[in-house]
Amino acid sequence: MGTIAKALNLLNFFSENAPELGLMDFKNLSGQDKATVYRHLTELEANGFLEQNEKTRKYRLGAAIVRLSSIRERSFPTRRIVSEWIDRLAEEVQELVHASLIQRLEMSPLYFCDKSRGATRVNFSEAEMLPLHATASGLAALAFGPPSLLEKLSNKHLAKYSNSTPTNFDTLKTIVGEVHEKGFSFSNQSYEEDVCSFGVPFFEAGPYACGTIAIAIPATRLDSSKAPFYTKKLWEASKAVSRELGGNIPEKLENKWRQAA
Amino acid sequence: MGTIAKALNLLNFFSENAPELGLMDFKNLSGQDKATVYRHLTELEANGFLEQNEKTRKYRLGAAIVRLSSIRERSFPTRRIVSEWIDRLAEEVQELVHASLIQRLEMSPLYFCDKSRGATRVNFSEAEMLPLHATASGLAALAFGPPSLLEKLSNKHLAKYSNSTPTNFDTLKTIVGEVHEKGFSFSNQSYEEDVCSFGVPFFEAGPYACGTIAIAIPATRLDSSKAPFYTKKLWEASKAVSRELGGNIPEKLENKWRQAA
DNA sequence: ATAACAGGTTCATTATTTGAACCTTAAGTT
DNA sequence: AACTTAAGGTTCAAATAATGAACCTGTTAT
Numbered sequence: 001m002g003t004i005a006k007a008l009n010l011l012n013f014f015s016e017n018a019p020e021l022g023l024m025d026f027k028n029l030s031g032q033d034k035a036t037v038y039r040h041l042t043e044l045e046a047n048g049f050l051e052q053n054e055k056t057r058k059y060r061l062g063a064a065i066v067r068l069s070s071i072r073e074r075s076f077p078t079r080r081i082v083s084e085w086i087d088r089l090a091e092e093v094q095e096l097v098h099a100s101l102i103q104r105l106e107m108s109p110l111y112f113c114d115k116s117r118g119a120t121r122v123n124f125s126e127a128e129m130l131p132l133h134a135t136a137s138g139l140a141a142l143a144f145g146p147p148s149l150l151e152k153l154s155n156k157h158l159a160k161y162s163n164s165t166p167t168n169f170d171t172l173k174t175i176v177g178e179v180h181e182k183g184f185s186f187s188n189q190s191y192e193e194d195v196c197s198f199g200v201p202f203f204e205a206g207p208y209a210c211g212t213i214a215i216a217i218p219a220t221r222l223d224s225s226k227a228p229f230y231t232k233k234l235w236e237a238s239k240a241v242s243r244e245l246g247g248n249i250p251e252k253l254e255n256k257w258r259q260a261a
Numbered sequence: 262m263g264t265i266a267k268a269l270n271l272l273n274f275f276s277e278n279a280p281e282l283g284l285m286d287f288k289n290l291s292g293q294d295k296a297t298v299y300r301h302l303t304e305l306e307a308n309g310f311l312e313q314n315e316k317t318r319k320y321r322l323g324a325a326i327v328r329l330s331s332i333r334e335r336s337f338p339t340r341r342i343v344s345e346w347i348d349r350l351a352e353e354v355q356e357l358v359h360a361s362l363i364q365r366l367e368m369s370p371l372y373f374c375d376k377s378r379g380a381t382r383v384n385f386s387e388a389e390m391l392p393l394h395a396t397a398s399g400l401a402a403l404a405f406g407p408p409s410l411l412e413k414l415s416n417k418h419l420a421k422y423s424n425s426t427p428t429n430f431d432t433l434k435t436i437v438g439e440v441h442e443k444g445f446s447f448s449n450q451s452y453e454e455d456v457c458s459f460g461v462p463f464f465e466a467g468p469y470a471c472g473t474i475a476i477a478i479p480a481t482r483l484d485s486s487k488a489p490f491y492t493k494k495l496w497e498a499s500k501a502v503s504r505e506l507g508g509n510i511p512e513k514l515e516n517k518w519r520q521a522a
Numbered sequence: 523a524t525a526a527c528a529g530g531t532t533c534a535t536t537a538t539t540t541g542a543a544c545c546t547t548a549a550g551t552t
Numbered sequence: 553a554a555c556t557t558a559a560g561g562t563t564c565a566a567a568t569a570a571t572g573a574a575c576c577t578g579t580t581a582t
Contacts, residue, residue: 003539004268004304011329019336023560038561043265048364054467057560061333063362063369065342068272070329070372070387072322075280079327101310101324104554108324111331126331183542206315264538265572284529296573299530318529 006032007040011049011061015127020058055096077202077210081244083111086105086213089222089237090115093215093230099202100130100137101211102145105152110211122216127171127210131191133158133172134165136199137212138186142176144201144209144253150176164190183256185214194219198227200234203247210247213237234259272310272322276388281319324359331348339465339472344372344503347474350498351376354476354491357383360463360502361391361398362472363406366376366413368398371472383456383477392452394419394433395426397460400446403437405462405470405514411437425451444517445492446475455480459488461495466510471508474498493522 001009013021013029021029026037041059048064073079082099082261090097090113098112106129114121132138132153142150151172158167166172181187185199197216201209215230235257242249247258262270274282274290283289287298302320305311309325330511334340343360351358351374359373368391375382393399403411409436419428427433440446446460458477462470476491496518503510510518 001301002304003264005308006299007265008305008308008310008325011325012334014329016332016335019332024558034560035472035541035562036539037265039349039539040265042561044269045264046270047266048369049269051364059393061329062336062362063371064327065326065333066371067369067387068322068326070340071275071277071280072326074277074387079331096435108328109311110327126328126335141508209487229331285527295529295568296531296572300570305532 003040004114006030006036007044008038010037010044011065014061014126017125020053020056020060022056022058026059057161064212077138077163078245079110080243082202082211083113085100085237085241085244086111087113089213089215092233096124096216098124098137098216099211099213102141102149103129105132105149105156106130107135107141109130110176114218118218118221118223120218122218123192124216129157132159133216134161134187134191136185136197136216137214138199139176139179140199140201140212140214141180141188142172142211143185144250146208155158159222161191162189162193164188166190183260184234185228185254189219196222198230201253202232202245203242203249204237204245205247207250210245213241228260235261239245264301264489266296266304267291271298271301271305272326273388275322276386279312281317281321283317283319287320287337288336292476293297302398315386320470322436324361337508340371341425342476343463343502344374346502346505347372348374350474350476353494355383357477358474359385359398359477360472360474363402363410364390365469366393366410366417367391368393368402368473369394379479379482381479383479384453385477392420392422395422395448395452396474396475397446397448397477399460400437400448401460401462401475404440404446405511407469422452423450423454425449427451434461444514444521445495449479457483459491459495461499462514463499463506464503465506466508468511471506474502480498489521491506496522509516 010026010030013026014171023038023041026041041050045052048062050059050060052059066216070202071126086097087097095116096112096114099110100107109126112124112126118166119179132142154169158172160167166175189195195216196219197214199212199214206208213234215234232258239249270285274287284299287302288295291298293378306313309323311320312323313320345356347360351426356377357375360371362366362371370387373387375384391398393410395401396459415430419433427436427502448458450456456477457480458475461473462473462475465471474495476495500510
């Protein structure tokens with residue numbers, strides 16, 4: 001891991017629950033030497049990627065990130081477009097809905113909205129990258145994203161998150177094949193115990209998905225008779241999002257959705 | 262400049278007009294060796310800060326930036342809060358309004374909205390950092406932000422952007438004193454020829470401003486009798502934004518505003 | 523066919539990053 | 553008031569990672 005990666009990786013320790021971190025937090029979380037971490041933090045701060053609280057000396061994500069994000073969103077307004085439809089979908093299904101983008105061999109959360117009403121709710125963090133092989137999002141990405149994704153997983157270790165996580169590549173391949181066949185993915189507590197989810201891909205340009213939309217539901221609340229309702233709503237949302245992003249649902253997939261609905 | 266700074270600096274070449282850049286663009290813009298730039302780009306991409314268009318091989322800002330920005334905004338929703346009031350202010354004054362945050366010795370654009378109707382409009386880029394000594398934003402930051410800002414400028418070269426840019430530190434100090442006295446800043450084409458602007462500080466925590474709000478107007482359209490109207494509207498917006506951010510307008514400043522209005 | 527150019531790669535050289543140890547400040551304890 | 557602890561921050565020789573000239577590859581234009 002090069003210096004740049006080490007420095008950027010420090011930013012990944014922030015989350016909604018940990019919006020401010022001190023030098024020692026970074027040291028412990030990253031396992032790097034204090035001096036190294038300190039220099040990286042200072043350099044990130046000098047470039048506006050971090051800001052330091054003068055009093056507590058803790059660091060928080062900086063203005064440069066908001067500025068760059070804003071530039072990206074003005075040219076590729078993925079998040080704005082996605083968020084509108086996710087909000088609507090969350091309202092309709094009354095459950096947590098999230099959208100994520102394919103980033104290397106993980107899914108990077110882009111937006112989420114939780115309108116669930118039951119006694120329990122799914123814990124979702126925008127800071128946490130999602131694995132491809134263990135989540136409905138990831139499976140939809142593997143089935144409809146660039147084929148190279150699945151290939152690249154073939155020689156990777158598939159981490160076991162729960163009893164139902166597919167850890168064998170051939171099993172995964174079979175599952176992905178089924179997802180491709182059905183036109184949506186389903187995860188039964190394969191990432192987090194007690195959470196089930198449905199996922200569909202969305203498209204920005206070219207024949208392969210750039211991201212996914214998923215509904216996550218506490219397993220105890222899942223009513224399997226509602227599955228067709230969830231998938232139908234996901235398809236509608238994906239079509240809307242893809243259209244607005246200037247993307248096309250591949251013809252074969254769109255036919256599948258039309259027939260099933 | 263360390264490796265990290267060199268890599269992060271590459272991200273600053275993006276703008277609304279240049280949302281995608283190729284290897285050679287970065288090489289020319291940064292003046293660095295092609296191999297160096299390439300490795301930096303790859304490392305940024307591996308960490309999600311860039312994405313590469315498979316066909317054109319050009320790079321654009323990546324999903325990680327949007328994700329991190331979203332984490333920051335969920336904990337410190339500066340941009341969301343500011344944007345609401347900027348939109349409203351822009352509607353009221355029918356001119357370009359922007360908010361920027363103090364970042365080191367520059368102002369980092371946070372949000373802007375242009376509702377101007379005249380024949381000309383101010384060209385504003387979210388990608389471009391604003392100098393402290395030559396813009397209304399910067400002067401408001403110098404007058405009401407941390408006093409260390411002005412101190413740090415004392416041994417810096419003050420770049421001359423136009424005939425009316427203050428390039429002498431003592432002149433600048435006098436101007437900043439006047440801004441402090443009046444409770445708002447005014448720039449008469451001191452950054453861009455043909456653009457005048459009014460600026461006020463806003464507050465998040467502590468006694469010093471964290472950012473500024475400014476109205477930018479083509480010089481030819483400026484009606485000086487409207488100055489009291491602009492400053493009054495700016496004060497209202499700053500009070501609203503600061504309140505929502507959990508900040509306080511320092512008592513002396515608030516009194517000044519109350520008397521002038 | 524060939525030239526021009528952008529993207530991408532290599533490897534010996536060079537310069538930067540690294541980390542153990544040290545310093546400083548603030549808060550809590552005796 | 554002296555002591556302890558822990559966090560932030562700094563130093564400098566040693567070690568490692570970054571660098572850039574030259575080279576390769578693929579695409580486009582003539």
